[in-house]
Amino acid sequence: MKKLSYILAVTLLLPLFALAQTEDLDKNINSQSNKLKEIRKEIKRLNSKISKSQKDEKYTLSQIQRLDKQIAMITQLKRELQRERQLKESQIKVIKETIYTTDEKISVMKKRAANRAVRAYKLGRNREIDLLLTSGDINQVLRRSMYLSAIHEAEKETLGELQTMIMENRSSQNNLARRLGEVKRNIREEEQSGRQISAKQKKKASQLKTIKKDRKSLEQRKKSRQAAAKKIQGMIHDLEKKKLEREAYARAQGLAGYGEFAKFKGKLNWPVRGKLVSRFGPHKHEKLGTITNNPGIDIAAPKGKDVRAVLNGIVVAITWIPGYGNTIIVDHGDSYYTVYAHVDNIRVTIDSAVLGNEIIAKVSDTGSLDGARLHFEVWRGKDKTDPLKWLTR
Numbered sequence: 001m002k003k004l005s006y007i008l009a010v011t012l013l014l015p016l017f018a019l020a021q022t023e024d025l026d027k028n029i030n031s032q033s034n035k036l037k038e039i040r041k042e043i044k045r046l047n048s049k050i051s052k053s054q055k056d057e058k059y060t061l062s063q064i065q066r067l068d069k070q071i072a073m074i075t076q077l078k079r080e081l082q083r084e085r086q087l088k089e090s091q092i093k094v095i096k097e098t099i100y101t102t103d104e105k106i107s108v109m110k111k112r113a114a115n116r117a118v119r120a121y122k123l124g125r126n127r128e129i130d131l132l133l134t135s136g137d138i139n140q141v142l143r144r145s146m147y148l149s150a151i152h153e154a155e156k157e158t159l160g161e162l163q164t165m166i167m168e169n170r171s172s173q174n175n176l177a178r179r180l181g182e183v184k185r186n187i188r189e190e191e192q193s194g195r196q197i198s199a200k201q202k203k204k205a206s207q208l209k210t211i212k213k214d215r216k217s218l219e220q221r222k223k224s225r226q227a228a229a230k231k232i233q234g235m236i237h238d239l240e241k242k243k244l245e246r247e248a249y250a251r252a253q254g255l256a257g258y259g260e261f262a263k264f265k266g267k268l269n270w271p272v273r274g275k276l277v278s279r280f281g282p283h284k285h286e287k288l289g290t291i292t293n294n295p296g297i298d299i300a301a302p303k304g305k306d307v308r309a310v311l312n313g314i315v316v317a318i319t320w321i322p323g324y325g326n327t328i329i330v331d332h333g334d335s336y337y338t339v340y341a342h343v344d345n346i347r348v349t350i351d352s353a354v355l356g357n358e359i360i361a362k363v364s365d366t367g368s369l370d371g372a373r374l375h376f377e378v379w380r381g382k383d384k385t386d387p388l389k390w391l392t393r
Contacts, residue, residue: 029087029088039080043077064204065322065323067203075197078190081189085183085186099173102169228321232327232377232379239316249351255314255353258332258333261311261332265389266389268310268311268392269391271307272306272363272374274302274363274374275301276299280296295377296377298374298375298376299373301363303365307340307362307363309330309354309357309358312354312355314353315353315360318348318349323367324367325341325366326344326361326364326367335381337378339377340376342364342365343360343362344361344363345361345362346361
């Protein structure tokens with residue numbers, strides 16, 4: 001009897017916990033689905049632009065940039081599909097556990113109902129009357145009467161509860177079948193996205209071979225980089241206006257080292273280990289003979305290599321910029337910012353606190369016409385500074 005009571009108590013509590021879990025997962029899945037809708041919409045818009053431009057242009061820089069953004073968006077779509085699938089798989093696990101625990105509860109309650117029925121049969125209606133008549137006093141009569149009435153009421157409640165649980169189980173099983181079907185569709189779309197990425201990357205590589213020989217395209221490329229640098233400057237200018245709010249947030253989060261960036265000059269770890277291929281400052285173009293300014297440094301590294309935050313800070317921007325591709329900006333307090341461009345598989349979100357040496361993304365070739373690399377910048381307010389002066393030698 002004690003064992004039955006224990007099982008019943010456990011099986012009563014587990015479905016309540018599972019219900020809360022599955023409701024949270026439902027919210028996350030809905031949020032993820034909305035995010036996927038926006039990504040699909042953006043990919044469709046880019047498809048339309050690329051199709052239209054192909055009629056008028058032949059391998060221009062703007063066309064490659066659109067293609068590059070599309071690759072980045074499809075890569076993000078694949079990643080978000082994987083996240084959605086993982087959420088659904090977690091929910092499937094919870095639903096299966098709910099069905100199992102409800103089955104256990106139904107089994108326990110059926111045993112209890114059967115035991116009561118046997119006792120009631122043995123007792124009989126006349127025996128109930130005998131129990132009342134043999135009571136010592138009126139108070140005992142009332143107590144026994146209430147006890148017998150409670151037994152009958154408990155039986156009714158048990159039957160009602162059993163019916164409810166059986167219906168809930170049917171609903172859970174239907175929900176399980178629906179989610180299993182959705183997971184299969186997720187997997188098919190992920191595979192399709194992977195094939196699209198591969199095809200578009202080959203197309204980009206083919207177009208790059210042509211564009212690198214064209215002087216006009218080289219000039220467009222230079223202008224694109226300058227426009228990207230100008231955009232970063234404008235973004236940091238806007239970010240400076242809200243720095244007091246972020247300082248308050250950093251204090252509330254207890255983010256150590258925030259506002260102490262200047263102390264780490266020459267001591268910061270490199271955001272990625274690789275080959276330094278372009279330094280900060282002016283550069284003369286071999287073919288064009290023109291001078292351009294690099295607002296940061298470029299580090300060539302294998303695609304997929306970890307990119308790490310150089311110091312504690314707050315992620316203040318995640319965006320896609322022509323010429324830079326996927327770009328992250330981290331605020332370190334006291335008007336210091338670091339910029340990480342040509343990245344993918346971004347692991348952080350806007351307004352999240354990050355720690356020094358924490359992986360924030362992976363090296364990629366988004367926005368790059370020279371292969372996989374990380375473009376890294378350090379800003380002090382509106383002024384760009386040489387990152388090599390901040391990094392360890």
